[in-house]
Amino acid sequence: MGRKLAAGNWKMNGTPAMLDGLKTLSAPNGTQVLICPPAPLIHRAAQIAGPVAIGGQDCHTQASGAHTGDTAASMLKDAGATYVIVGHSERRADHAETNAQIRAKAEAAYAAGLTAIICIGESEAERLGPDCLDIIAAQLDGSTPDGATADNTVIAYEPIWAIGTGRVPTLDQIIETHDMIREKLTNRFAAQGTTMSILYGGSVKPSNAAEIFTAQNVDGALVGGASLKPDDFQPIIDALAAS
Numbered sequence: 358m359g360r361k362l363a364a365g366n367w368k369m370n371g372t373p374a375m376l377d378g379l380k381t382l383s384a385p386n387g388t389q390v391l392i393c394p395p396a397p398l399i400h401r402a403a404q405i406a407g408p409v410a411i412g413g414q415d416c417h418t419q420a421s422g423a424h425t426g427d428t429a430a431s432m433l434k435d436a437g438a439t440y441v442i443v444g445h446s447e448r449r450a451d452h453a454e455t456n457a458q459i460r461a462k463a464e465a466a467y468a469a470g471l472t473a474i475i476c477i478g479e480s481e482a483e484r485l486g487p488d489c490l491d492i493i494a495a496q497l498d499g500s501t502p503d504g505a506t507a508d509n510t511v512i513a514y515e516p517i518w519a520i521g522t523g524r525v526p527t528l529d530q531i532i533e534t535h536d537m538i539r540e541k542l543t544n545r546f547a548a549q550g551t552t553m554s555i556l557y558g559g560s561v562k563p564s565n566a567a568e569i570f571t572a573q574n575v576d577g578a579l580v581g582g583a584s585l586k587p588d589d590f591q592p593i594i595d596a597l598a599a600s
């Protein structure tokens with residue numbers, strides 16, 4: 358069992374006015390709540406977020422240098438972030454990010470004192486094929502640094518075909534995949550792997566969160582669309598707290 362984390366990914370959405378909504382979110386005892394707004398809002402978000410932690414959506418592999426448009430992990434930290442998402446499937450697709458780059462980004466996050474949320478997950482064709490679990494295991498292995506601990510790393514399993522589509526794997530598929538991830542983490546990282554948090558992501562809503570959280574190795578959720586409105590995100594947080 359890892360830390361219980363309800364993480365919201367605002368993607369390229371959000372205005373300063375929306376930050377007021379953060380003040381209405383509560384984090385019940387034993388549950389951590391995180392919002393990852395677009396980078397320009399991180400500083401303001403961190404100033405008003407109260408019990409809500411703030412994270413970035415990506416960081417560069419390097420600490421500084423000639424990388425126009427990119428953000429170093431230390432800059433996110435300076436702005437008030439404590440987490441950063443790396444390897445989201447939209448970054449993998451839009452920016453052709455490889456497992457090796459994502460591993461390097463996670464290492465950059467560690468160096469800056471951030472917890473890395475490392476995203477993995479299969480395409481629909483891969484889900485329908487015979488090697489789905491092997492493909493996810495290879496992503497996990499390739500994207501996770503040797504220095505990963507339960508403190509500096511969270512794994513997010515996000516089937517690409519479930520992100521923003523309203524489609525969700527069956528509970529049995531979620532259980533099977535998260536159990537496999539837990540086994541791999543435990544084999545590689547021993548005690549740290551037994552308590553590294555594993556989130557499920559992909560069309561988590563107030564209506565399906567409680568069922569997803571019944572899975573033993575689902576420690577929380579990475580939530581896109583439903584994290585934009587406190588009225589949708591808070592019931593997901595509360596379902597996690599009750600699980």
Ligand code: PEP
Pocket residue numbers: 366368515519520521522523558559560561579580581582583
């Ligand atoms: C995501 O952005 O990581 C995500 C899971 O999005 P959604 O909840 O909208 O499917």
